Amino acid sequence: MTTVRKRYRIGALPWIGPATAVIILMVLYPAYEMVRTSFMNIDETGTSHGFTGLSNYRNLFHNPNLVAVLERTVIWTITIVVATVLISLPVAQILHAKFPGRRLVRYALIVPWAASVVMTSTSWLWILNGYYGILNRILISLGLIQDQVQFLGSPTQSFAWLIVVAVFVSVPFTTYVILAGLTTIGEDILEASTVDGASGWQRYRNIIFPLLRPALLIGIVINLINVFNSFPIIWVMTTGGPGYSTDTTTTLAYKISFRNADIGQSASMATINFTIILLFIILFLKVSRWREDA
Amino acid sequence: MKRMTRGAAVTAALALATSMAIGVTSSHAAxxxxxxxxxxxxxxxxxxxxxxxxxxxxxxxxxxxxxxxxxxxxxxxxxxxxxxxxxxxxxxxxxxxxxxxxxxxxxxxxxxxxxxxxxxxxxxxxxxxxxxxxxxxxxxxxxxxARALFYNKDLLAKAGIKKLPTSWLSLTTDLGIIHRKEKGIYGYALPLGPEEAQAEFNIWAGGNGGTYYDYATKKWVLNSPANIATATYLKSLVSKGYTEPNPEKCDRTACAQALFAAGKAVFINGSVFLGSWLTANGGSKINVGTGSFVSNSKHKPVTLGxxxxxxxxxxxxxxxxxxxxxxxxxxxxxxxxxxxxxxxxxxxxxxxxxxxxxxxxxxxxxxxxxNAVFYPGDIASWNSVKGQIQQGIGQAVTGSPSAVLGQLETAAIAAK
Incomplete structure (x- = not known):
């Protein structure tokens, strides 16, 4: 018995080996280094002076920008994920319907997803530029505004624009996940409901939406992780500024390390980020298991 | 288990051989x-x-x-x-x-x-x-x-200004004239975005007797009265519309120098290489003049070295x-x-x-x-403090000068 199982396990090694190696080298080892660094005293030249206990975390909790950044990260994540799902649900429904040119529209939707986020963000940066941006030009030509507007000037306004761009980037993926969910719903169920006299809304509310739940759940959790971790949009468009007023925890960790030269404190911020992500994942596993049990 | 040991031995032997090989080549002292x-x-x-x-x-x-x-x-x-x-x-x-x-x-x-x-x-x-x-x-x-006050000669002439401003007071007057006479032109391009905010603020503060670090008392003095007065003065220029809007977002190269190159700004605090930069970046048509930077009354004009x-x-x-x-x-x-x-x-x-x-x-x-003032580059934490100043000091001219400078001073003292 045992020998058979053992041989079975060893036999699987060539197949899972490469993946395991990648996970160990690219995921576990960096994570280990990150956590370790968060407990070390590293001066601004990059020289390590050994372990220092919790002092990096203490410095981080005394960081005057931390509370505002944490609040902003929550707003950032929730707003974007909710807006993305609310937009993607009807868009997916439209793309699921049959109409001439549907394939073209489906392709078009992939573009913002396929383009590198840095590229998309850079485009938006110039669209919104206060001096030369095309949006100013259009709005002035239409007579909607008199003078040029600095869209990325004030903290609140630029944060709002960052959210808009993040939603723009997240919608395609989410739409496709939902679309995939829609295609799994059998025509027969829908036909049966029509025969039973269900209205369009009843059909969506009581049949399609419940059956979409698994796809939706996956879409939401992957978005939560992506958006929470999102770095390029903020970095390209505002570098978290002015000051720290559009930073999230991800860009703050980067700034502490590479602008303020405090690698240890930055690692402690990154470790907290990592913990939050782990919580998201545990939550996801719990929820999906709960669904299976039900 | 046995095989593992043998593998380890082979690895060790190989490592030894390699290090010996290196030893041989290094006798050439390459x-x-x-x-x-x-x-x-x-x-x-x-x-x-x-x-x-x-x-x-x-x-x-x-x-x-x-x-x-x-x-x-x-x-x-x-x-x-x-x-x-x-x-x-x-x-x-x-x-x-x-x-x-x-x-x-x-x-x-x-x-x-x-x-x-x-x-x-x-x-x-x-x-x-x-x-x-x-x-x-x-x-x-x-x-x-070193830095000097660069100006666009044509725009200055258009505003009817014949003499370069030398003090904060005369600069304010001149910027007011430009603001009234030339629509869409910013009197002074003020780059307090992260790229070079530490330089821009240092030269303004220097013209008011302010500095980042006091060598006599060996203390960071970002929140000194002279610096607060400097930020308050700059804030008044910003709020009157004499500078580009949102100077805290304005980086030196992409924003301030670009505005100057496009003929949209009259004055700019320029470094010695600005002339060649303008030629290489579409500003060759700008008719450029240079002069000493302005200072507050009773203070000597300074340059930032x-x-x-x-x-x-x-x-x-x-x-x-x-x-x-x-x-x-x-x-x-x-x-x-x-x-x-x-x-x-x-x-x-x-x-x-x-x-x-x-x-x-x-x-x-x-x-x-x-007459140059220099950064406190010999203080061990300068690079880290510089990072803090670059991120934050722009907000001193849009928010509360003393609050922002006070926060920066606290951060500078805490920096390792």
Whole structure:
């Protein structure tokens, strides 16, 4: 018995080996280094002076920008994920319907997803530029505004624009996940409901939406992780500024390390980020298991 | 288990063999130096070509020494060097804007060990004085810059202003006239975005007797009355619309210099290389004049002197090879090539300085240098404090000056 199982396990090694190696080298080892660094005293030249206990975390909790950044990260994540799902649900429904040119529209939707986020963000940066941006030009030509507007000037306004761009980037993926969910719903169920006299809304509310739940759940959790971790949009468009007023925890960790030269404190911020992500994942596993049990 | 042991033995044997092989080759005393250099703006081309040329010619003259130079943009170089050191790949030579933190950490050779006495004697003492840590020179100045008030002659004439402003008061008056007469033109381009906010604020504060660090009391004094008054004055210019909107978002190159190049700003605090930058970046049609920077009444006009450095790290123990390489760089012919590739800066050696003094583009700046204020570059935490200032100080002219400067001072005191 045992020998058979053992041989079975060893036999699987060539197949899972490469993946395991990648996970160990690219995921576990960096994570280990990150956590370790968060407990070390590293001066601004990059020289390590050994372990220092919790002092990096203490410095981080005394960081005057931390509370505002944490609040902003929550707003950032929730707003974007909710807006993305609310937009993607009807868009997916439209793309699921049959109409001439549907394939073209489906392709078009992939573009913002396929383009590198840095590229998309850079485009938006110039669209919104206060001096030369095309949006100013259009709005002035239409007579909607008199003078040029600095869209990325004030903290609140630029944060709002960052959210808009993040939603723009997240919608395609989410739409496709939902679309995939829609295609799994059998025509027969829908036909049966029509025969039973269900209205369009009843059909969506009581049949399609419940059956979409698994796809939706996956879409939401992957978005939560992506958006929470999102770095390029903020970095390209505002570098978290002015000051720290559009930073999230991800860009703050980067700034502490590479602008303020405090690698240890930055690692402690990154470790907290990592913990939050782990919580998201545990939550996801719990929820999906709960669904299976039900 | 047995097989594992055998495998380990094979590995160990291989490792031994390899190390012996290395031992044999190293008897030829071949040294490889790694250098990380910041990329000066120059004529718009990267300096990698210049450094490759240096390395090739140096290797031809010294076949046992190979130099690998990595050129990095000013945006990335600090973090690149830190990361290299943190990951155990300490470079031998670095060319960038600071030296005090590695000097304080004991990572550097003193300057006297990385160039020959004759080369050291050729470097201007003013600059060597700004390269000390605890009284010892730890860095070699590579070049320097100074700043002046640049203005657009045509826009100034259009506003009917005949005399350059010399004080804050007369500047306010002139900016008011420009604001009334020339729509869509900003009187002063104020770059307090992260790129160079520390420079812009330092020169304004210097004209009001303010500074970042007080050497007499050995304290950070970011929140001094002089600095608060400076921020309050700048804030008044911003709120009257005399500057571009949102100066806290305005980076020097992409925003302020670009506005000036586009003929949308009358005054700008420009560095010595601004002229050549304008030519290379679409501003060649701008009719440029320069003058002394403005100061508050009762204060002398100042310029901000900025010097950058060569530093040599002692971790790899390549002192002899480093010295050869540094002497090679400072040879007059090579140093002249370096200055040309960097683009219009003030030289740091006496021999090159004599030539530069007769250069009409540089002469006015060299004259300003005696009144120059410098960064507190010899304080170990300067690089970290600089980062804080770059991120935050712009908000002092849009928010509350004393609150923002107070927060920066607290952060500076706390910086390691």
């Amino acid at each position: 040294t490889t130096l790694t250098m990380i250099a910041a990329d000066y703006p120059g004529d718009g081309h990267t300096q990698q070509n210049q450094w490759n040329d240096f390395a090739t010619r140096f290797h031809a003259a010294n076949p046992d020494i190979t130099v690998n130079v990595t050129v990095k943009s000013w945006n990335d170089i600090d973090q690149y060097v830190t990361t290299q050191i943190a990951s155990g790949q300490t470079p031998d030579v670095v060319n960038k804007g600071d030296y005090s933190a590695p000097a304080a950490a004991g990572l550097l050779y003193p300057a006297s060990q990385i160039v020959s006495p004759s080369t050291l004697a050729d470097i201007l003492p003013t600059f060597l004085n700004n390269s000390k840590y605890n009284g010892v020179v730890y860095a070699l100045p590579d070049l320097a810059s 900025v010097q950058d450095y060569f530093t040599a790290y002692n971790k790899n123990g390549n002192q002899a090879a480093i010295q050869k390489w540094m002497d090679f760089i400072y040879q007059p012919d090579n140093y002249a090539k370096f200055l040309t590739a960097a683009g219009g800066f003030i030289p740091a050696t006496k021999s090159a300085g004599v030539k530069a003094a007769s250069n009409p583009a540089l002469a006015p700046f060299i004259k300003l240098l005696p």
